[in-house]
Each structure stands twice: as C-alpha cells, then as structure tokens.
Amino acid sequence: MMDEVKIIKLKESVLEDNNQDAQLLRDTLRSQGTCLLNLMSSPGSGKTTTLLALNKAFAGRLRWGVMEADIDSAVDANTMLEAGVPTVQLHTGGMCHLDADMTRQGIRALGLENAELIVLENIGNLVCPAEFDTGAAINMTILSVPEGDDKPAKYPLMYETCDMLVVNKIDTLPIFNFDKKRMEQCARARNPEIEIFYISAKTGEGVQELADALVRKVKEWNAK
Amino acid sequence: MSEVKVIQVNESIFAENDRTADLLRKRMTEQGTLFLNFMSSPGSGKTTTLVALINRLKDRLNIGEMDVDIESSLDAQRVADRTGIRSLQIHNSGLCHIDADMTARALLEYDTKGLDLLFLENIGNLVCPAEFDTGAHKNVTILSVPEGDDKPLKYPLMYQVSDVVLINKIDALDYFDFDLKKAKQRILALNPNAIFFPISAKTGEGLDAVCAWILDELNTIKSAIL
C-alpha cells in the first residue's frame, strides 16, 4: 500500500497538470464570452430537476446548453432537449469525476455557438469531482435536505471549492432534521464567501431568485 | 547482462486485494466475528442506521465499529456518543474508497478479539467502493427513498456486489416518487441473491428484521468454528 505522503504527492502532480489545462480552457471560454458552470452533488440531490426548473425561470434571457456527464441522470439528454435546451451526453465510462480535457471535448461536442452559459452536470459524487478543475467560471453544488446538514463538515473540499451552494428539497424540511444554521456555519467556516440558496425544484420555491442570480453572474462574467 | 524472463500472469489487478480480503475474512471467521461493510451515497443514513442497530444489539453482542471518511471524525464520534461502544475513525488520505489492505492496517490499531460483530462504515460514494473487496463477510448497501428508485440502473456495480440492500427513510415514502417494487426488480436483475429490508432508521420500523438477519449470519459464522 502506498504511504500517505506519496499519495498526496501523486495527486498533486496530476492535479497540477489538470490545473494548467483548466486555466487554458477558462481563458479560451472567457475570450469567447461563454461562462461555464460546474454542477456537482451526490446522487439523487435533484441536479436535473433543478436544471429544468431553472430553464423555465431563465425565460429565454440566456443562450445556454447542458453537458450531461452524470450517468445518474433521472432526466436524460432527450428530456432536456425536449425542454428546448441544447444538451449533449458525455460518455464517461464509469469514471468518478471529470477534468478539463473531457470538459473541452464536451463543449466541442455540444457545438453551441455564442453560448453565454454552459452547465456541466458532473458525476454524482462528493469526493472526486471537487479535486478536478474543469475550467469552470462558477462551481455550484446542490445539497438536498434529506441528505443532512453535516455534509459540509464531512466533504470539506467540495464546499471549499464551490462559489454557490443550493439547498434543494426544502419542501421536505418538515419531515427531516435539517439544521439550517448549523449547515451554514459549517459551510462558511470552510468558505466564508460561499453564496447559499434555498429552493425546491419540485414546487418552484426559491427558483426565481436562483435563476436571477445566475443570469446576473453570467452577464457580469461575460462582460469582463 | 540482466536476463529478462517473460511471465504469463493473466490475473486480475484486484487479485492481490482479493487475496488479502480472503485472508481477513478467514481470520474474522476463525475468531467468531461477523464483519459487515456498509456502503451508500452520502446522506442515505449509514450512521443513523448503524447507531440504531448497535443500540438494539449491544446488550446481546460485543460490537465494534470503524468509520472511513476523508477528514472529519464526526461519524465515529457520533456512534461512540450515541451507543457507548468503541469506534475507530479511519482517514483515508482523500482516496475515494477503502480496500482490504487499508482495512487490515486499521485493524492493527483496533483490537477485534472477542467482538461478535464489526461494522465498517465505508465512505459515502456509489462509484469507487464497490470495486474493492474490504474483507467483509457481507456488503450492505443503503438506498434511501429521497435518492430515487433509479440508482440501481445508474450504479450497477454497487448493487451487483451488495448482499443486502436496506431501503431507508421509508417514513418519507409519501413525499417522494419512490417505487419500492421497481427498485427491488432493478436490483434483483443485477443480483438475484440480494436480500431487501425496507427500514426507517429514524422511527425504527423494519430494524428488527435486520437484527434477526445479523444474528442469523453470526450464528452461521460461529457454527463454522465449532
């Protein structure tokens, strides 16, 4: 078994290569005026339902597309397409995360000209995806109420890496012990700048505020 | 001048891990300890379920618990606080899984002699842990109602290697579109021998049946050494 120090060094070297690649991709996307959002969560948090809800709330204000990498998508690429959102399914072959190179290939496959926002729906996993810079301008994670308020404490890197934290399934707050204050404290302890949104993709509660915030961020980012 | 000898190996890369796992399993059997590996995605209720099971069994059995997480010691602490048993926290350097070798090393620090039952709470991840045999007698996977009944379709390997599936949070069935029958069908398609227990770790529903299964399995282990 490899010792701990070696594992860390190895990961650093792989991550270093990817980090450089990710920066290149970020710069390219910036010059094209495309904002890439990396959407992460554990399986079953409601990533796709949230995307569908956001699509309605965007109300045509953004030219956007989706890259589905999560093999765990309850709503497949076709359903996103039916909702009028350009979508491509990336072929991941059982990997536990995505990196900058795969992201680049996905963007090429999506082929959406003048896209203002591309959402990368990452693989359902709280461990590996957080380690790999995909070249995204915004990192977002969805935490669903049934999963519990201790996830920021247990998966710190995920919450350190994210700019936005969306708490989903708030319609189920009455039946689960989810301590909002405690969760926020944990998340902010690791990342004081993290922006937190509470939504129910199912009922629509909070979705408009999230959509408006995203539209604002995307326009700001592309204007720079 | 060095000589190169070409050796045909034709062996799975997991073969060495499998050997270590088999040895570990044998050791556990010989000492009369039932070793169970609990897996699931984050937030399915592994810790809550383990606490509930331990509290129901601790008057009858000597129980130990090891928890694998990247960094925090929350889970092991929670188990120790709520059950009074000795629990060990394993930090696995940020790897996304644990294997037999790591389990064996953890056991150097955690004396299991005299234990009837040892739980391993694996890291919350549906992808990687399924690939590595930890040396446990049985793999128990928790699927919780809010996650959806399609998880077996998307994470087939996890369900292929699961001997038991606990369907947790059934107290919340009314709030979610979770088809219990479909979930079972999908799992059985991957693993015809899988056993199911619908439970609510929160309300206690279904836990008696799980305890009965555990006692049964333990009996099998103990009979083997007589």
Next chain:
Amino acid sequence: MHELGVISKIVESCELIARQNGASRIGYIKLEIGEASGVVSKYLKTLWTMGTNGTVLDGADLVIEDIRAIVKCNDCGEEFSLMDSADANHDKPCCPKCQSRLFTLTNEDCKKCIIAEVGAVD
C-alpha cells in the same frame, strides 16, 4: 481517483511475482484494461511513472491493451462496439443495423482489468 489505488494493487502483485521468481525488478508489464471495467487507461498512464517510482516496477515499460466491449444485437445478430455506439447516440447505444436497444455482451473480459504478462529481470 481510484487509478491510484489500482496502481498500488499492481505494484503489490508484481512484488509478489518478483519474489516468487527471484527477480530484482520488473522491466516490462502488459495490462489488459476492459472498456467496462471502470478503470481509465489515461489516468493510469498519467500516474504510472510516479506511482511506480522506487518500487519493483520503477522504469518498467508499460503496455496497455484496451479490451473493447463487443455486443450482439438480440434482434438481427449484428455485432458492434458498445462504446462506439454510445458515442454516436447520446450515450444510448443501439444496433447500427436495426436500431434495436436489446443486445448481449459477447465478451465478459471487457469488465476486467488484467495483468497479462510481465518481464522479470534478475
């Protein structure tokens, strides 16, 4: 990133093989990596040199043979590559001849990850 764990398993196996054959090191290794095994060749290659540094595989030539997942259409009998079809059809593979979605895997090997052979050096 479980390719790291995979490399450490390969190193362990090779240490045993070297010991059994009185070899000082392994100069060459051939791996067969199945397309449906969940192990990614690319990451294995990236991590290989550093992962084997200082071990019995230090400096070894690495050869990887990818084992393709080949399936047979249940309806018309056509054989095709699962991954090629997945790439071409939004990750929903289907028979290129009759578009059927029902097919059977012809080679279980593509689920495995095998150390095929090694070159042991005295």
